[in-house]
Amino acid sequence: HMLLLVWPNCKKKKKTSQIYQPPVLNLEALPETRSLFAPLDDVHLLSNGLLQLGQSMREFVQKTKGQINTIFQKLNIFDRSFVRLAALAGEIKEGEEELKQTAAVLNTHNEEIKELSKKISVKMESILQEKGQLLNKVEVMEEQLSSLSVDLVTVRQVAEIDSLREVMQRQDQSINSLLAAMVEQGRHLDHQTMKIKLGRKKYSDYFFVCVLLVFTTTLCFCLYFPFFFFSVAFFATDFPSDCSELFDRGERANGTYAIKPNGSEPFMVFCRGATVIQQRRDGSMNFDQPWEKYENGFGELQGEFWLGLKKMYSLASQGNSVLHIQLEDWKQNRHFIEYRFYLEGPESDYAIQLEYLSGSLPNPLSNHTGVVFSTKDRDNGRHWASRCSHPQSGGWWLSSCGDANLNGVAIKRRLNESTAASFHTLINNPPL
Template sequence: MKPLCVLLLLLGLCSAAAAEGLPAPSNPVTNAPILPPDAPGQGKSRFAMLDDVRLLANGLLQLGQSLREFVHKTKAQINDIFEKLNIFDRSFYQLSVVTSEIKEEEEELKKTTTFLKVNNEEIRNLSLEINSKIDGILQERSQLQTKVGGLEEKLKGLSQSMAPADQIQEMTALKDVIESQERTITDLLTAVRGQNEQLNYQSSKIKSLEDKLNFDPFQETAEKPPNSQSDPPSVLHYLPEISTNGSMNSSDLPMDCSEIFNQGQRNSGVYAIKPNQSKPFNVFCEMSSDGGAVVIQRREDGSVDFDQTWEKYKKGFGDLQQEFWLGLEKIYAIARQREYMMHIQLEDWKQETRSIAYLFTLDGPATDFTLHLTHLRGNLTDAMSNHTGMRFSTKDRDNDNHEDSNCARNYTGGWWFNACGDTNLNGRYLWLKSRGRSLRRKAIYWKPGREISYTLKSTKISMQPAPRRH
C-alpha cells in the first residue's frame, strides 16, 4: 500500500506543477525532474513518464496478486473457523443432552433414597418390636421351665405315694405336652432370631446403599455393594424329624410341590416337603394352572450376595420369600425322585419377560452336581445347552473347562461354567444397565451364541415334574 500511495502522490504533484507552471518535482531516487506527459518538445521526459507508469502498473499487478492470495487465505481461515464453530455447537448440544439425563437420574436417585429412608425406619421399628417379643417369649419360657420343674417334683412324689395308674399316665401325657410346647417355643425363638437377623441385614444393606447414593449420586452403573464381611442369614435349614405340634411324622410330608398341588393347595408360598431319602426342608412352591413348581433360585433386588463359597451353594442361602438359592443338596434330593423339567424366566430392564424350559437331571455330590440338559421349548434363545455335562463351580472350587482362569472368581457367583460360558444367573446384581463390558460380564447376564449380552433385572429358576411321554 505504501508504494501505491507514493506513486499517486507523485502523479498528483506532477499534474499540479504542470497546471500552475511550477517546476516539476524531481524523482526522489535519481533527483531528475519529473515532467508531465504532454510537455511540448521534451520526448525524453515523456518516455520517463511511461517508465513510471509501467512501474506503477507492475506495482499494482503485484499488489493485486498479493491481495488475491490474502483473500484466498482469509477465506480458508474463515471456513476453518466455521467448521470449528459447528463442532463446538454439536459438542455443546451433546453436553446439554447428557446434563439433562444426569439431572433426571439425580432426581430418580433422590426419590429412591427417600423411599429407602422410609423403609429403613419401618425395618428399625419392626426390629425393636421383634426384640421386645423375644424378651417376652424368653420370660414365658423361663416361667414354663419353672412350672415343668414343679410338675416333675409332683410326679416323683405321686409315683412314690403309689398313685393310680390312670393318673400316672395322665401326668406322663401332660409332661409330653409340656415338652412339646417347649420344643415349639424353642423353634419359634430360632425362627424369630432368624427373622431379626434378616431384618438387621436388610437394614445394613439399605444403610450402605444410602451412603453410596449420598457419596456419588451420578454414578451410572449404580451397583449394589455386597457386604463381603458378613454372610447373609440362611433360612434354608433342614427341619426336625417331628413337626412342631408333635403329632405328625415327617414321613407324611409331600415329596415336592406337585404333590401339594394335587392335595388341593392353589396358593403360592412356603411349604415343607420331604423328598425320598432326605431330611424335610422348606421350599417356595409356585402354583399355577400347570401344577406346582419348586423355585430353586430367585433374583429380584440385589438384597442377597450370591458370590458365596462351595459350602454355601451346597447348603443354600437367602430368604425364600425374596432372593435365595435353594442349595445343591436339596435340588439333587428332589431331582433324583423322577424326571423333572427346569423352567427359567428372565426379565430385562425394559420390563420384557421371556422364558425357556429344559428337561434336566442332576448328578450327586460325587460328581460335583453335574448338570444334564435337553432343550424343550420357550421364547428365549437357548444359551444353556452347551453347559450340559458341566460340574458346578464356585470361587473356591474351580470345575470349569477354562485352564488359565477361574470363571467363578472372575465373573462372581457359583454356576455350571463352561469356559466361561454364555450365561451366569448367579452373577453380581446391577441396578442399571452397564456400558462397560468387563462389569457387564460380572453381572447377571444371558448371552446366547454370538448375540449381544444384556444384564437382567430379575431371574427365577423352578423345577416341576416333566409331562409323561406317550
C-alpha cells in the first residue's frame, strides 16, 4: 500500500494572535489501490488448463492422423482392386471379340452348308422322280415281255432294257453318293455345334463379372442356333461313345470326331479305328508337363498330343477296354502290344490295371498293374528325379526308376536323317 502525504495550502497571512497548528496525516482519506499482477493460484490454474488443452489437441491430431492413414490404405486397396477388375474386364472383352469372330466364321460356313443342303435336296428329288419314271418304264417293258414269247423279243427291246438298267444303276450310285455327302455335311454340322458348345463353356465362368457381355455373346449364338437344331434333328445323328462305335457305323476315315462316353460331356478325339489317347511323331511337343496338363490333356489332335487322364477315365469306365500300343523305330520297323485295360478315378491318382494280351515285343509294362500316375510336380509313386540316378521326364505310371515311359524325352536324330520314330496309344472298346 502506498502512503500519500497531504499538506494543506499554506498562504502567508498576517500575524494574528492564533496558535500555529502542525499538519496532520489523514489516513482515512487514502483510496485502496489494486495490484497489476494476477494471484499465483490463478496462474497455476490457467497453466494447468492450457497443458490439458495441449494434450487433448495432440491426442486429437494423432487420432486424426491414424484415421487418415487408414483411409489412404483403403484407397490403395480400392485402386488395386479396380486395376484387377479393369484387367479382367479387358480379358473378357478380348475373349468376347474372339468368340464373335469364331461365331461369324461358323455362321458363314453354316450358310454355305445350308445352301449346299438345299441344292442336294433339290437334286435328290429330281433323281428320285427320274428313278420313278424309269421304274415305270421297266415295269411296262417287263409286262410287255411277259406277254410275248421269248422268240418274239427283238434285239432292240433287249438293248433298251439293258440301257434302262444301266441308267437305273447310275442313278442308284448318284443317290448313294448324295446320301454320303449329306451324312458328311451332318457330321460337319455336329463338329461345329461341338466347337460352339466348347466356346460357350470357355467364357461362362466370367458371367458374374460382366453379365452384359455374356448376354451379347449368348444372343449372337441364338441367331443361328435354330438352324443347328434343325440340321441335327434332320440328319438324326448322335454322338458315338467312342471311335470303335463310329467305326462300327461305317466311318473309315481317320480324323477328328466328337464323341460322348457314357456319363461324360462330349469332347473331340482323333480316331484311327480306335480312340487315340496319345501320339508322338517328331518330338515337336514337350511332354514334360505338370499334373494339371496331364489331367486335362495338351497338344494338337492332328499332331503330337496327350488326350488327358479325365477323358481316358471316361473311356475306360465303359468297360471291356483294350490298350493298343503301336511303335515304329527310325528304320520303320513296326511293333505292337495289347493289354486288357482299366483306369481308376482321380481319387486313386488314376491307378492303372493292365493284363497282357498279345504283342510282337516282350511285355515292358509287366510291373505296372496298380501303379498310380505321377508328374514332375506330383510324385505319387515316389520315383521322381530326386530319388533316381537318371532324371525322369514326362508324366507316367512309374513303379521304379528306369521303367518304360512313353512320355519321356524324345531323342531326335541328325538333321540329314529324315525318318523318325513314332508311336500311337489307342483305346478300343470292342463289343462284348
